Amino acid sequence: MNGAIAPTRERASPGRPSRKGKWRSLPWLAIIMLAPVIIFGICGPLLYLHDPTTIDLLNPQKPPAWLEGGSAAFPLGTDQFGRDLLSRLIEGARVSLIIALGGVMVAALIGIVAGMASGYFGGLVDSLISQAVDVKMSLPAILLIILIGAAIGGGMTTVLASIVLLFWADYARVIRAETLSLRERGYVQLAKVANASHIRILTRHILPNLFGTCIVLVTLQVGRAILIEASISFIGLGIQPPATAWGLMVYEGRAYLATAWWLPTFSGLAITMTVLGTNLFGDWLRDALDTRQSSL
Amino acid sequence: MGRYILKRLWRALITLIVISMLIFVIARVTGDPIAYLAPEDASEQELAQVRARLGLDKPIYVQYAFYVGDALRGDFGNSLRYNRPAFEMVLQRLPATIQLSLIAFIVSTILGIMMGVLAALRRDTWIDGALRLLAVLGQSAPSFWIGILAIMIFGVHLQWLPTSGRMGPEYLILPSLTLALFSMASVMRLTRSAMLETQTQEYVKFLRAKGVPESQIIFKHMLRNALVPVLAVLGIQLSHLVGGTVIIEIVFNWPGVGRLMVEALLNSDLPLIQAGVMLIAISVVLVNLLVDLSYGLVDPRIRIE
Amino acid sequence: MTDTNAQPVIRVEDLYVSLRRRRDGATIRAVNGVNFSVGRGRTLGIVGESGCGKSTAAMALVRLLPKSAEVRGAIHFDGRDLATESQGALRRIRGRKIAMIFQDPMVALDPLFTVGDQLAEPLREHLDLDGEALHARQVELLQAVGISSPETRLKQYPHQMSGGMLQRIVGAIAIACNPELLIADEPTTALDPTAQAGYLELLERLSETYGLALIVVTHDMGVVSRICHDVMVMYAGQTVEYGPVRAIFDQPRHPYTQALLASIPHAVEPGACLPTIEGQPPDLAALPPGCPFAARCPKVVDRCRTEAPPPVEFAGGQRALCWRADER
Numbered sequence: 040m041n042g043a044i045a046p047t048r049e050r051a052s053p054g055r056p057s058r059k060g061k062w063r064s065l066p067w068l069a070i071i072m073l074a075p076v077i078i079f080g081i082c083g084p085l086l087y088l089h090d091p092t093t094i095d096l097l098n099p100q101k102p103p104a105w106l107e108g109g110s111a112a113f114p115l116g117t118d119q120f121g122r123d124l125l126s127r128l129i130e131g132a133r134v135s136l137i138i139a140l141g142g143v144m145v146a147a148l149i150g151i152v153a154g155m156a157s158g159y160f161g162g163l164v165d166s167l168i169s170q171a172v173d174v175k176m177s178l179p180a181i182l183l184i185i186l187i188g189a190a191i192g193g194g195m196t197t198v199l200a201s202i203v204l205l206f207w208a209d210y211a212r213v214i215r216a217e218t219l220s221l222r223e224r225g226y227v228q229l230a231k232v233a234n235a236s237h238i239r240i241l242t243r244h245i246l247p248n249l250f251g252t253c254i255v256l257v258t259l260q261v262g263r264a265i266l267i268e269a270s271i272s273f274i275g276l277g278i279q280p281p282a283t284a285w286g287l288m289v290y291e292g293r294a295y296l297a298t299a300w301w302l303p304t305f306s307g308l309a310i311t312m313t314v315l316g317t318n319l320f321g322d323w324l325r326d327a328l329d330t331r332q333s334s335l
Numbered sequence: 336m337g338r339y340i341l342k343r344l345w346r347a348l349i350t351l352i353v354i355s356m357l358i359f360v361i362a363r364v365t366g367d368p369i370a371y372l373a374p375e376d377a378s379e380q381e382l383a384q385v386r387a388r389l390g391l392d393k394p395i396y397v398q399y400a401f402y403v404g405d406a407l408r409g410d411f412g413n414s415l416r417y418n419r420p421a422f423e424m425v426l427q428r429l430p431a432t433i434q435l436s437l438i439a440f441i442v443s444t445i446l447g448i449m450m451g452v453l454a455a456l457r458r459d460t461w462i463d464g465a466l467r468l469l470a471v472l473g474q475s476a477p478s479f480w481i482g483i484l485a486i487m488i489f490g491v492h493l494q495w496l497p498t499s500g501r502m503g504p505e506y507l508i509l510p511s512l513t514l515a516l517f518s519m520a521s522v523m524r525l526t527r528s529a530m531l532e533t534q535t536q537e538y539v540k541f542l543r544a545k546g547v548p549e550s551q552i553i554f555k556h557m558l559r560n561a562l563v564p565v566l567a568v569l570g571i572q573l574s575h576l577v578g579g580t581v582i583i584e585i586v587f588n589w590p591g592v593g594r595l596m597v598e599a600l601l602n603s604d605l606p607l608i609q610a611g612v613m614l615i616a617i618s619v620v621l622v623n624l625l626v627d628l629s630y631g632l633v634d635p636r637i638r639i640e
Numbered sequence: 641m642t643d644t645n646a647q648p649v650i651r652v653e654d655l656y657v658s659l660r661r662r663r664d665g666a667t668i669r670a671v672n673g674v675n676f677s678v679g680r681g682r683t684l685g686i687v688g689e690s691g692c693g694k695s696t697a698a699m700a701l702v703r704l705l706p707k708s709a710e711v712r713g714a715i716h717f718d719g720r721d722l723a724t725e726s727q728g729a730l731r732r733i734r735g736r737k738i739a740m741i742f743q744d745p746m747v748a749l750d751p752l753f754t755v756g757d758q759l760a761e762p763l764r765e766h767l768d769l770d771g772e773a774l775h776a777r778q779v780e781l782l783q784a785v786g787i788s789s790p791e792t793r794l795k796q797y798p799h800q801m802s803g804g805m806l807q808r809i810v811g812a813i814a815i816a817c818n819p820e821l822l823i824a825d826e827p828t829t830a831l832d833p834t835a836q837a838g839y840l841e842l843l844e845r846l847s848e849t850y851g852l853a854l855i856v857v858t859h860d861m862g863v864v865s866r867i868c869h870d871v872m873v874m875y876a877g878q879t880v881e882y883g884p885v886r887a888i889f890d891q892p893r894h895p896y897t898q899a900l901l902a903s904i905p906h907a908v909e910p911g912a913c914l915p916t917i918e919g920q921p922p923d924l925a926a927l928p929p930g931c932p933f934a935a936r937c938p939k940v941v942d943r944c945r946t947e948a949p950p951p952v953e954f955a956g957g958q959r960a961l962c963w964r965a966d967e968r
């Protein structure tokens with residue numbers, strides 16, 4: 040006899056969370072941290088108390104409102120030129136968000152195309168792209184940033200170019216792996232047998248399945264992009280005054296840390312909060328969408 | 336093992352070739368190099384002579400070959416600003432940078448692993464929660480901001496530690512700890528999840544069934560297995576660290592290559608930038624290679640094919 | 641009982657285990673009254689559906705359970721009650737007097753250490769062997785499980801060995817300290833048919849040569865009929881039927897055992913789908929009153945749903961937990 044008792048039941052399957060549980064499982068901490076940034080980013084100019092670039096030499100280095108010498112007109116105080124810190128932070132939110140989102144989107148576009156091509160076609164395309172990814176991974180980001188800076192000088196373009204150049208490879212690597220496994224799925228094989236064109240297979244059968252992974256990656260990358268933007272601005276290659284961005288504000292505030300501690304402190308806090316928010320949100324999204332990329 | 340080493344060597348070589356090509360191309364696109372080598376009132380003919388002397392009339396790949404030849408001899412030209420050999424200037428600053436990043440590397444690896452193990456062993460307790468929060472924070476706060484806060488607190492307020500320059504060992508403390516923070520957070524998160532992963536492995540169950548003491552299971556078997564994925568990313572951590580050094584050197588006025596390069600950037604001092612980028616790339620690639628080889632030592636599946 | 645003539649190696653009475661489910665903190669009553677004994681040189685098979693608590697019961701014997709687990713009942717072994725021993729004392733029993741092996745020999749060894757190192761661990765730990773004596777014992781063990789050129793094998797890593805070789809290594813580690821009891825949790829489930837046959841043969845031979853008491857947890861009735869003397873059928877954490885393999889195969893008394901045996905096709909085609917028993921086992925976090933099998937039982941009467949059935953003994957040591965066990 041060689042019979043076997045066939046298992047009649049899956050291992051205790053986790054029940055669907057109730058609706059209440061669903062609400063509770065939202066990443067509230069992340070949402071609370073990100074909400075102001077997003078609101079300021081979208082309708083920043085409507086919320087200024089003061090114009091962020093107006094110099095007010097009568098009120099330089101005013102401390103935050105709750106400290107002695109502060110005034111309610113400048114809730115977070117003013118900088119060395121009497122500019123309202125809160126208004127400048129709001130302006131900085133807009134700049135930082137636009138740059139981070141824009142850069143990450145372009146990088147995603149390039150990386151997804153490269154990753155899909157690499158995973159789907161294989162061969163020479165694959166080895167070239169994989170080689171490029173490898174090289175990028177083994178070089179410190181700062182070297183690429185310095186080279187870009189040397190080629191085109193400082194400014195918005197440098198920041199965008201750096202983000203794109205630094206981030207495309209992450210998408211390419213992850214998307215390549217996913218495409219490789221998707222390619223072997225039944226429906227893709229079927230489409231091939233049915234003589235569907237490569238483009239059709241890639242856009243109809245493979246791309247939609249990459250959605251979750253891409254969303255998670257983009258979220259996590261936005262946080263990193265904000266950090267990169269801040270670092271580039273901090274070494275003077277990023278946004279140039281009189282325009283502003285959070286990294287630049289920390290850099291400028293650094294000179295006054297003995298006399299006006301709030302300048303670098305609040306700008307850095309804004310960066311930290313935003314990046315922390317996107318990181319937490321991305322982690323949550325990864326678990327919620329159950330993508331396999333635990334190493335992102 | 337032989338194949339593995341060859342593959343790693345090949346990748347190191349390709350990386351260096353690509354970076355040298357990038358440097359070369361950027362040097363060419365940023366303007367005619369003879370613009371600053373020839374006298375301003377030079378005639379067309381004189382300019383042509385200078386070009387010929389420098390090999391700039393040759394095809395681009397010949398120029399690249401010359402360039403690589405020069406670079407291999409350590410000749411990147413003179414710094415435009417200081418009028419001294421760029422390579423020498425960078426070399427002089429290199430020890431300071433290596434010192435800073437190496438200490439940060441060691442600190443972040445050791446502390447990161449220890450914290451990761453602790454978090455995994457105390458899973459779901461307040462210790463785990465606190466360590467994880469610290470890790471997320473470490474990965475979210477910009478290092479220059481942490482550095483500035485550290486200066487404000489430990490330098491300006493408490494006056495415990497020096498915050499600027501490189502005079503004695505105490506000058507290393509704040510910069511290296513600040514620099515280590517980000518890597519430490521990554522190493523910790525990775526170690527924690529790798530330890531949790533090994534906990535569910537069949538061989539751990541078998542070890543318990545053999546009656547091996549728990550401490551031996553954790554520190555001999557689980558830790559070593561958890562270190563395999565950690566080691567795999569140490570190379571990338573190192574790249575992060577070197578990148579971070581540039582920023583930290585500016586925050587703490589550390590006289591290393593990073594600060595030199597950023598100054599050179601602001602002065603458009605191209606030879607200095609080229610020499611700096613190339614030397615840092617070489618150091619990173621070499622250390623990466625070492626990390627890859629040590630990976631083979633830990634994991635017999637790579638060592639013995 | 642089947643082994644009344646000899647003092648059993650292990651005797652388990654009214655074993656209960658409850659676990660805490662991580663997800664929602666619910667208490668899972670994984671084992672709810674298990675009774676059996678195994679004598680020297682005898683083999684007990686434990687069968688039952690997936691999730692009925694076989695592994696939990698087996699692990700409970702040496703108390704290798706999550707920290708949240710609670711064990712009640714008595715586990716008589718070597719003149720002590722393992723249910724009340726300290727973890728430290730149990731650690732000295734595990735691998736020394738009670739050895740265990742699990743599903744897949746391919747993943748039973750740490751990939752980063754040599755086979756010799758992992759074979760040495762229990763010898764060092766329990767027998768204090770060292771140097772020459774240790775080495776001699778290692779070689780002797782590998783020879784005992786039929787591995788040629790043991791000297792080279794000792795220095796190799798698991799990934800350098802075939803599946804069959806690893807089976808033997810695991811067997812060698814299990815018998816390293818001359819245990820009295822060997823517990824094998826689904827030793828053949830992960831293996832292909834040829835490997836299964838080889839592994840069973842090895843286990844049988846070790847049990848015979850060293851007079852081991854052997855407990856085999858399995859899904860496979862073929863394994864039971866092939867190497868077991870006694871069999872214990874578990875349902876929802878209970879011993880619902882227990883006794884000599886022959887008696888139970890000839891005349892199963894519990895409706896669940898009957899359904900199990902009926903579901904086994906006489907000629908099994910490779911890869912053929914096996915019939916299953918209608919319905920779902922009860923939720924171990926919320927056991928119904930009465931007999932847990934009532935909801936699926938073809939012979940159910942009203943009483944089954946309210947009162948837990950008593951054990952009914954039969955000639956030859958067969959025992960079933962059912963109100964209607966002595967009906968024909």
Ligand SMILES: Nc1ncnc2c1ncn2[C@@H]1O[C@H](COP(=O)(O)OP(=O)(O)OP(=O)(O)O)[C@@H](O)[C@H]1O
Binds near residue numbers: 659661
């Ligand atoms: N660590 C644990 N925590 C909570 N519940 C557990 C744990 N381990 C097992 N269980 C539950 O205890 C019950 C018995 O599990 P066990 O693994 O003993 O079953 P089994 O009969 O060995 O099943 P299989 O044949 O699938 O191996 C199951 O319902 C399972 O979900």
Ligand SMILES: [Mg+2]
Binds near residue numbers: 694695696825
């Ligand atoms: Mg089991």
